[in-house]
Amino acid sequence: MTTLQYARRVVPGAKIRLREIDAGADGGLTRDEGRARFAELNATLDAMQEELYAAGTHALLLILQGMDTAGKDGAIRNVMLNLNPQGCHVESFKVPTEEELAHDFLWRVHKVVPRKGMVGVFNRSHYEDVLVVRVHELVPEKVWRARYDQINHFERLLADTRTVIVKCFLHISKDEQKERLLAREQDVAKAWKLSAGDWRERERWDDYMAAYEDALNHCSTDYAPWYIIPANRKWYRDLAISEVLVETLRPYRDDWREALEKMSRARLAELAKFRAEQGGGSPTRAGAG
Ligand code: AMP
Ligand code: MG
Numbered sequence: 519m520t521t522l523q524y525a526r527r528v529v530p531g532a533k534i535r536l537r538e539i540d541a542g543a544d545g546g547l548t549r550d551e552g553r554a555r556f557a558e559l560n561a562t563l564d565a566m567q568e569e570l571y572a573a574g575t576h577a578l579l580l581i582l583q584g585m586d587t588a589g590k591d592g593a594i595r596n597v598m599l600n601l602n603p604q605g606c607h608v609e610s611f612k613v614p615t616e617e618e619l620a621h622d623f624l625w626r627v628h629k630v631v632p633r634k635g636m637v638g639v640f641n642r643s644h645y646e647d648v649l650v651v652r653v654h655e656l657v658p659e660k661v662w663r664a665r666y667d668q669i670n671h672f673e674r675l676l677a678d679t680r681t682v683i684v685k686c687f688l689h690i691s692k693d694e695q696k697e698r699l700l701a702r703e704q705d706v707a708k709a710w711k712l713s714a715g716d717w718r719e720r721e722r723w724d725d726y727m728a729a730y731e732d733a734l735n736h737c738s739t740d741y742a743p744w745y746i747i748p749a750n751r752k753w754y755r756d757l758a759i760s761e762v763l764v765e766t767l768r769p770y771r772d773d774w775r776e777a778l779e780k781m782s783r784a785r786l787a788e789l790a791k792f793r794a795e796q797g798g799g800s801p802t803r804a805g806a807g
Contacts, residue, residue, distance in 0.1 A: 528738035584688030677741035
């Protein structure tokens, strides 16, 4: 298992307590140092995405969860900035529609997981079905309790069929959330993001933290680990997420490059055969002589 400097992996079987984890961590870096390190990681991620896309043997699924204002949108904007848009898609999960509710809770999720070669980012996810659904008692306890196992089985299926899964919980403090909600109120250009519901949900903060702790503790597995991302500082949040992505994808690179080399050699051999059949040499490029 790779060592991470910025994010914390939830070890399967361990019991994490969110209040013991500093949401304001800065890793001993200044903002400028953090941004510089982030830029390096992002460049690596860009190269990795190209290999993932071209090799077409795996998909990457990044799941982002967090309280309102935790920075899911900002993280998506920044972490995906350098990626090739052709190889990415973002899926946002809202209050389920009538049709979605008439199916099992994974139906709408399974339909939009990334295909091989693609990076899929989930802005919220099936975890809402053990978070908001639990806090607001939208289904009986027996139903949401069974979902931890159901989620693990679902993620196991994805992982077994070559979807690399990374789950990030954006951890902000309750004070930081208040600052951000108030800041949005002060800024007309940002107020569109606000809803009275954000303040209402905030009153259930402790219930949400309990629900998050259970989700992180029950559903962090070797094949689909949870990472806790200290997110009070936006630059640190971006840095920590990109580090997790780079370190998660790194072990696959040799295989992807090997697959690509094989594909390239096969294409070139095919072309050489074509030319031989034409009975001529290779055409020269314009200006090449
Ligand atoms: P936002 O991310 O701000 O656009 O808000 C989306 C809203 O949809 C949040 O309040 C979520 O809690 C809610 N939501 C997402 N999934 C579910 C679900 N499965 N059941 C109920 N509410 C959900
Ligand atoms: Mg919101």
